[in-house]
Amino acid sequence: MKAILGAHGLWNVVETRYEEPANEGALSVAELAALQKRRSGDQSALSIIHQGLDDEMFEKIANESKAKDAWDILKISVVGVDKVKKVRLQTLRAEFESLLIEKNESILDYFTRVLVVVNQMKRLGEKLTDVRVA
Known part of the structure; x- marks a missing residue:
């Protein structure tokens, strides 16, 4: 999401x-224009987040x-506090270390499972x- 917001x-x-x-009435024309631009950007960003x-x-x-405000709530919800983050990372490390290809599993499916775990670890x-990884 950070990339999408950055691209925009x-x-x-x-x-x-x-x-x-x-008091908006006390603002100059330039200040009102800047405020309107800021509001518009904020609403665009909020819309992309939604x-x-x-x-x-x-x-x-x-x-x-x-x-x-929405982003701050999401950061706390997704990543959580450091303690939760560390525990989740430990779980993912153990899962990563124990990844083995299943009997009858294609290479593509196995690789996808590896990438899912690796990407979750990188996000944390x-x-x-x-x-x-290889």
């Missing part, structure tokens, strides 16, 4: 929070109106070399 030039919108002004979620994850952020911060 919206990753900076997700990284930084903005506050709505207390499109990339399944129903369960969407429910967690359905009431959020800003992309930064594990550094894997191609040599280790």
